[in-house]
Amino acid sequence: MTEYSGVVEVRLDINNEIKKTEIRPSETLLYVLRNRLGLTGAKPGCENGDCGACTVLIDNMPIKSCLMLAVEAVGRKILTVEGLKDAPAQKAFVEKNAFQCGYCTSGFLMVCHSLSINHPKADDKRISEWLQSNICRCTCYEEITAAAKSILSR
Amino acid sequence: MIPFDFDYYKPSAILDAVNLFYKLKAENKTPVYYGGGTEIISRARVGNIRFDSVIDIKNIAECACLNIENERINIGSAVELNKITESNVFPLLADTVKRIADHTVQCKITLGGNILGNIKYKEGILPLMLADAKVSILDQTGRKELNINEFFNKKPMIEEGQLLEKFSIDKKLADSPWYHCKEVKMEKIDYPLITVAAIRYRRGLRLAVSGLLEYPFRSAEIESIINNNQFDLDRDFNNIINALQGAVIKDKSSDKYRLFVLKKLLKAILREI
Amino acid sequence: MINIDISRKEAWDKVSGKAKYAGDYVFPGMLFAALYLSKYPHALIKSINLDKAYAVEGVISIVTGDKFNALCGSVLKDRPPLAIDRARYYGEPVAIVIADNEMAANAAAALIEAEYEELPIVESPTAAIMPDAFLLHKVEDYEKAVDDVHPQKGANISTKIKIRKGDINKGFKEAAYIEEATFCLPQSDHIAMETRCAVCEIMADGSVNIMTSSQSPFSVRQQLSKIFKIEEGKIRVHVPLVGGGFGGKSAVFQEILAYIASYSVNGRAVKLALMREQDIICAPCRMGLDAKIKFGMDKEGYFKAAEMVYLVDSGAYCDISPKIAQAIAVDGTGPYNIENVYCDSMSVYTNHPYVTAYRGFGHESYTFCIERVVDKLAKKAAMDPFELRLKNCIRYENFTPTQVKLNESNMGNLEACLNMLKSIVDWREDNRVISRNDKIIAKGISAFWKTTNTPSDAVSGAVLTFNSDGGANLTVGVVEYGQASKTHLAQILAEKLSMNPGRINVNIDVRTENAPEHWKTVASLTNYLAGRAVLNAAEDALRQLKALASVALRCPVEDLDIENERVFIKHNPEYFIGFQDLVHGLKYADGNNYGGQIIGRGGFGMSHLTKLAEDSGKGKPGHEWTTGAQEVEIEYDKNNHKYKILKAVTVLDIGKSLNPGIDKGIVKGGMSMALGIGSREKFVYRDCRTENTSLRTYKVYHKEYDAPAFIVEFVETPNKESPYGSRAFSEHGIIGIHAALANALSAAAGCEIDTLPLDGEAIWQLMEADK
Helix, strand or coil: CEEECCCEEEEEEECCEEEEEEECCCCEHHHHHHHHCCCCCCCCCCCCCCCCCCEEEECCEEEEHHHCEHHHHCCCEEECHHHCCCCHHHHHHHHCCCCCCCCCHHHHHHHHHHHHHHCCCCCHHHHHHHHCCCCCCCCCCHHHHHHHHHCCCC | CCCCCCEEEECCCHHHHHHHHHHHHHCCCCEEEECCCHHHHHHHHCCCCCCCEEEECCCCCHHHCEEEECCEEEEECCCEHHHHHHHCCCHHHHHHHCCCCCHHHHCCCEHHHHHHCCCCCCCCHHHHHHCCCEEEEEECCEEEEEEHHHHEECEECCCCCCEEEEEEEEHHHHCCCEEEEEECCCCCCCCCCEEEEEEEECCEEEEEEECCCCCCEECHHHHHHHHCCCCCHHHHHHHHHHCCCCCCCCCCCCHHHHHHHHHHHHHHHHHHC | CCCCCCCCCCHHHHCCCCCCEHHHCCCCCCEEEEEEECCCCCEEEEEEECHHHHCCCCEEEEEEHHHCCCCECCCECCECCCCCCEECCCCCEEEEEEECCHHHHHHHHCCCEEEEEECCCCCCHHHHCCCCCCCCCCHHHCCECCCCCCCECCCCEEEEEEEEECCHHHHHHCCCEEEEEEEEECCECCCCCCCCEEEEEECCCCCEEEEECCCCHHHHHHHHHHHHCCCHHHEEEEECECCCCCCHHHCCCHHHHHHHHHHHCCCCCEEEECCHHHHHHCCCEECEEEEEEEEEECCCCCEEEEEEEEEEEEECCCCCHHHHHHHHHHHCCCCECCCEEEEEEEEEECCCCCECCCCCCCHHHHHHHHHHHHHHHHHHCCCCHHHHHHHHECCCCCECCCCCECCCCCECCHHHHHHHHHHHCCCCHHHCEEEECCEEEEEEEEEEEEECCCCCCCEEEEEEEECCCCCEEEEECCCCCCCCHHHHHHHHHHHHHCCCHHHEEECCCEECCCCCCCCCCCCCCHHHHHHHHHHHHHHHHHHHHHHHHHHHHCCCHHHEEEECCEEEECCEEEEEEEHHHCCCCEECCCCCEECCCCCEEEEEECCCCCCCCCCCCCCCCCCCEEEEEEEEEEEEECCCCCEEEEEEEEEEECCCCCCHHHHHHHHHHHHHHHHHHHHCCCCCEECCEECCCCCCCCCCCCCCCCCCEEEEEEECCCCCCCHHHCCCCCCHHHCCHHHHHHHHHHHHHCCCCCCCCCCHHHHHHHHHHHC
16 A cells, blocks of 8 residues: 655655655645645636646546645656647647646646547537636637647547 | 644555554544545645544555446445446446546546545435445454444444444446436536436336435435325425425525535436436 | 738747746845835825834835825826825835845735724825815826826816817707716726736935836826936936836836835845735726717707716726816717707726826727717617718817817828728618517717827937848837737838848837937827837938948949948949948948948927917827727527627728738737627726726636627728838727627617626626616
């Protein structure tokens, strides 16, 4: 049985690198990414699972990292916005002006990236369902939707 | 950030989990079983709950099962909602859980967590009520199998330390004509004003509702009113109201409006199935 | 370089996680602060017990209000940074815990125990101005931070603005139709995605380093200087990218608390990052409005008289509310030509959370009231709501309520906006309301205007330096929170220097110690205020470049022109010299250097603005009025009273769009916020306690499957004093959309819908009441 108590050292597979770090079992993945690993692309917009600004991919599926303990992510593949390298979603977001202040952008990008991996032919309904997980306060979502559609082979 | 420390255990054997719970308890610890953890984390953050040990059950094969065996559908308590939706083994359940929280959170919330959590709506239970699901629970004395109405009556009938293992559903019932509708105040991603789930089985209509009373329910009395040959919604709606076992929720939306919405939904159900 | 689509300067940083916001920075040895907030909306704080909190390992200090007996406020100094003896709203900061880790700070804050004695609560501005209302403040004792604020002695009123134009009695006598209506619009919140955050460190010499998520770094410097008696130059404010502001981060708030926290631990660096729940209940929010409107119209359909009472619900402290009340007063007739105007606009204390600037600066509130009244008048006189607006819309040569004469430079062309809107939405008598079985498709429109309401002495500045390869660096004091100012300013500079905007680097972070002062990044004013400064800096650099080039090219200065980083002789362009050979001095083959470094400097300040006369309101509150017209089309379901928004349209006179793709997106963002205000956003109070304290229960607009079509078109009537004719436009998309929504719904449902927000239940209630 896996067991963690007190301050423990774990190995996390993040962006195809194995990161050794000390954590406490009560720390969320969001906290560990930001405060222990310096990966601040995931944002603490609400820490309640409502806004999606902290979304990362766990085994290619979107997860709100504020609602996951870091210990839960041990042994799984974590992808954060910092792990994207010229991904189609990034280019699409730039081309479509799919952000203003940029604070929600990492989260939306990760949702779109996951969508393109898991449902490359997603229809409008599925695109909406996935994008509804996140809040953007600056745009009207039109540009984000256009960016999402542009990277799917529809 | 959760403002307190706890230990984390992730057993793979179901008995290890149960035994660990009682062992920690005996050591005067406060353990909790942990599925998706979405509610545990958010409530812990704001200081609504406190515990010192977490027993994550997601590695336990029985709790993570999602299959069909001998014409019965098995869904473990630690199965994430999005997996239920994608598998579509029980279409009514798939549709119901697809409207709990949002898609990303559905990748984390488990069926057991939705039903055992603190939030009153527990919409995941509605299809299970309609399909006469069997519920298996483990404790120190062994495994028990309960009927859904034994397991859930206004609240889950589960004692501290008991582990919810899985639900098992007769495929025939799961394949019956069904209807699901969640009405919200305005924003789609929200708690329900009213959620109704219904199936038609052997010509009888079965109906379960969340958002109307303080707890989700299925009422034999209301079903007998609706299944009466002479049933007329406009005339008999008051009888349905009178058959309610508790007060209609008033916060966020008025009780009268919730009843107005309920009536519209009943009309739709009668039209659709 | 103007009117072209280029990406934001910081675009790739924002899609790679590299863009940094205040909360992303960590400093060695940094401590963490957590707030303990009032549990009552109005109470005396009898005692505070800190024993249990201090017992938490890692806690270093806890500060309560009695330790800092100073009042703050940018208009009227009425607010203690930490409540002293008395809390006036639920969620008011009462104590700050400082600990060496975040967990300890939060755990300790939860263990603070205070004993309260409840006081009567004031639940609305209308109740607050009743003669027997409980007084929340002794306003007459407060020091004014500006001289044009008028607190009313013995009342819960922090300012009262009077507009008296023409003869109101005469106006109503000429009226054949009179329409009166009252409105109570709720408070709501900015919900910028980044919650407020500040990190403060006090150096050994007493100087202060603050990093903060603020729209107003120079106000932070000025206010801290005044409150804590520190020389301004000793306060260094650093603002990196900001995750949305919408006015909410123009108030100086978390910085004061962070300073107090750092001070209590001998100046060590302390970070105060508000949790979302605290950002919602504790930090300043958006105003509520109680209004009474009376319009008189003659037989031909001309507005003859307008009488308005506006009560801004400022909450427990006034912050900038007196200025919002003033902004409402100066434009409070809506964009209509009315000769006889009588308006009292007040900011009023209640026991709600206190408010600050919000996108629209009050216009998004009063416009709802006016535009509903205009539709009611149209209905009463059986006129087309569009024709009625067109007939009365304000035009050149007309006078505003504060008696400013309008011309085609200082105001957009509203008539042109209305006409363009009419053709875009195909507005016709026979298709305004269409019934299809249980569904009704209906259109509603609104018109708006807004002036900038800046202090008459607001300033900006720009510094321009060059690199040895000829590229340019622009330094401004403008904060970037998504409005694309850095990109717009690069375009303005690029156009002026005839160079590629990609070769212009603009400082993203603002540091007050080296950026020239920029009043505040608010009021959609940056392209004008900072843009003019940039043009001045460019002129200054051009003059220097030409002077030096004239030496190099051995020709008179007037023969020279500049393009693509080259200075060349106009009639003989093959004679040229590149910027790289000029900007750090002219280099001769023998090693001589002449001319030093070229640095362009540009300052700019508002001019010709005046304070309003106290008795009549006469005065000039802004340099221009932006105008626009909006439409919302809905599908309403008669059976369940739910509705779907099909389309939202804005036509706005932007003067000149610098970057149409980005500019339209910004306007659409405002429209989306307005649909939120129109359909779901408000604070729910139970006895003045905020109930919807998280994004789970405070709902903002999400992506929808059947999302409305957002359409934005621009009219372009140049403002002659603004860079390339551009007008303020960034916040304006929000102003009239919810009014258009209510007008559409009223037409569809056949009842008068004067409340917000409008969900199915709200309309059902009105229909039930009508029965």
